[in-house]
Amino acid sequence: MATAAVVVTGSTAASAANTAYVFAYFTETPNMSGANYGLHLAVSRDGLNWSPLNQNNPVVTPTAGTRGLRDPFILRKQDGTFVVLATDLNGTNFGENNQYLHVWDSTNLTSFTGYRRVRMHGLNTHTWAPTAFWDAARGQYGIVYSANNGSDVLMVNYTSDFRTVSTNQVYFSPGFPVLDGDVVVDGSTFYLYYKNLSTGLLYGARSSSGAANSYTTYTSGLRQGNAIEAPLLVKNNEGNGWRLWGDSFSPVNNDFYAWSSSNVGGNSWAALNQRDFTPPLNAKHGSIVGISSAEYDALVSRWGLPNWVRLKSSNFPDRFVRHADNAGRLDTYPMEPFQDQMWRMVPGLADSAGVSFQSVNYPDRYLRHSDYAIRLDPNDNTATFRADATFYRVAGLADASWSSFRSYNFPDRYLRHANYLLRIDPLSASSSASDRQDATFRITP
Structure with a gap:
């Protein structure tokens, strides 16, 4: 220089x-x-x-x-x-x-x-x-x-x-x-x-x-x-x-x-x-x-840049998506084990145009929905699991510079938190501001 x-x-x-x-x-x-x-x-x-x-x-x-x-x-x-x-x-x-x-x-x-x-x-x-x-x-x-x-x-x-x-x-x-x-x-x-x-x-x-x-x-x-x-x-x-x-x-x-x-x-x-x-x-x-x-x-x-990401909540920015006891949650940072908030965002298991979230510390497990609740489960490679674990990343429902994630097999439903637990619920641009914020995340290392 x-x-x-x-x-x-x-x-x-x-x-x-x-x-x-x-x-x-x-x-x-x-x-x-x-x-x-x-x-x-x-x-x-x-x-x-x-x-x-x-x-x-x-x-x-x-x-x-x-x-x-x-x-x-x-x-x-x-x-x-x-x-x-x-x-x-x-x-x-x-x-x-x-x-x-x-x-x-x-x-x-x-x-x-x-x-x-x-x-x-x-x-x-x-x-x-x-x-x-x-x-x-x-x-x-x-x-x-x-x-x-x-x-x-x-x-x-x-x-x-x-x-x-x-x-x-x-x-x-x-x-x-x-x-x-x-x-x-x-x-x-x-x-x-x-x-x-x-x-x-x-x-x-x-x-x-x-x-x-x-x-x-x-x-x-x-x-x-x-x-x-x-x-x-x-x-x-x-x-x-x-x-x-x-x-x-x-x-x-x-x-x-x-x-x-x-x-x-x-x-x-x-x-x-x-x-x-x-x-x-x-x-x-x-x-x-x-x-x-x-x-x-x-x-x-x-x-080199990180080979993992974290998902930060829009309306609770001190909280990140993590797994705990195999449940998908939104918890306050910092947390232990700190690896629970770390994900590999890989091509969708059911559609490579979508994304799936692979756990860093349990790499055989992915976030998926079951009865609309989000869980961390082992990939059994069935068509149902692959579909449940696939989401489409779209512009954030509350902030277009952030991200929201639409379910692959329930396309009217989005990943969101409710009482700090993750689930998929029907959402749209006409949903309440609070609901749209619950479904908006920042992808960050």
Whole structure:
């Protein structure tokens, strides 16, 4: 990539040709069956709906320290290449202090080189949730992370090469404990979003210099759900808006919430409806960076898109189609076993122009209707089973950009949920708005 095309804006560093995004994260699930502390990547064209790469397996895993990571952060450097930083922690032993960060270099995120651990300080404390930004006045990068020097603060070290770093110093200590800073430079303004541990809310601060302890908080506190942390500030590739993400941090709750604003310098964040975005499956505390179309294509070519899908409800967007005790259901995400919501959408068993839903974790079983109720049953290869398990995908009855599924052998009936159970019922364009929403789903990885 030509370095002249690169415009660095902190954690959303992007080139002028950026048309897509990449998301770095680790994974956890409610009972930790899906926990993996390697570097995961997902891609998106719109920055809202994400497709995990490498079948949601890690693309690289640390080989030193704890041999695991949390909180991966991707920065596009001044030369157009990337650096990846991450917390050195394998699991959830948050009492385990560590003075190091994991670091990799990468040209375009299709391979990772130069793996090392960089010592950030000599304190008996943690080194969590790194973020990094270009400080033009210094001619160096700042690496900001959470630590404790008697109080929870944000520390900073400066570097030119992400190998040798300056002595650590306190970067943000506003008089109350803070966690999870994200720094973004936009024009001549430095924005720092963080969690106030006293209130449990996310706030935004800003500075004209980016110097240590020069920030002034300018937003009201933000929270969605029961708890939130890990603010992630992203400038849209189109340059006409911003998004702020927050992680629920509990694997038993919704993993991410999001806000949008047309003016990052204002105090006007609007919560996004969960039907407007779908984070990567099982993703936790990550980072997002803009990429070009060529970089998007290279990532997909190298790591591959999912060979499975999920079905997200239109009117209950925190719920996904899953099987449980062989019944088709609509349940809240996240769930266990997490594979119960994963399907291979294959050519229809009765008509290849239609579709059938093959279970990922029970591949001999398919969704089918029986007495109009949806079940997960083994394929006995009878004509009746093939017909019951075949649907025609059509424009969503409640939203034409989503999908509805018409029964092959009962063509006036559609797949829908009722009291969170799946069935097929007669529906049409004249059905009630609620019924049409019950039969509308987003196909997403």
